[in-house]
Amino acid sequence: MKRTSFTDEHIIGILAEHEAGVQCADLCRKHGMSEGTFYNWKARFGGMTVSEAKRLKTLEDENARLKKLLAEQMPDLAAMKDLVSKNGRARREARSGRIPSGRSRSVGAAGLPDCRSGSQDGPLPVSTRAGNGTARAVA
Template structure:
């Protein structure tokens, strides 16, 4: 069963690790692999909950802007295609 942890829960895991709990114990307790834990640690290490929320908001905005750019590029390509056709 695949679990999805919130940013707050992941930061809590990392804080426990920094407090001295072994990584294997945390992985067993939360049901995740070592690789997943270290991936979380690389992404969220040294962050507070507010920092993680800001990161999530920036990632969401970035994805929205990428979708808008892709739509604009498709519209542009369609207009160029129409302009080059001879009717």
Template sequence: MKASRFTTEQIIGILQEHAAGARVAELMRRHGISRPTLYAWKKKYGDLQLSEAKRLRALEDEDARLKRLVAQQALNLQILKDVLGKGR
């Protein structure tokens, strides 16, 4: 997945500008984003505060780490099954 040019803090700042009444066209021009990007961010981050967004990011990082760990364990298990199966 492509990394965003914007940090979570910047995205929340842009969304707060939008919530404060800034026009979408102005936000798009000033920050160099598209309308779909703005609404995708709004869907993902909604009304999150900065502390909540940091916690969300930490949870996403932990989830990714755990998924890698499970995949590695599954691979190790498959290798052991292959080795034990060939020894018989």
């Protein structure tokens, strides 16, 4: 059998012929299609008019476009959720004063604990200069 593509209008016309009383085998022979194809069409387009078939096609195209957009946005959404959950966990841990497992306290450029990390060691000793140039610690 040769392979031809049928428009929705043509398919609905063939189904209308069948509803008018023409046998399935005769229709399949006349139009060069298999009975399986005919019954697939009947399941999909049975009882539809041409305008309903066009509307169905429009809706299917729009649905496919929306599914594609959703599939493109899902990885971005998952990454954002992951980032927000990590940031939220880090904030909770900073407020509670816990060191997250597998991490050490953040250290500033001078090798001292970063003041934003919520250090619980207390204030650092403040040194003052005496008049002779020596430094002493004040407790």
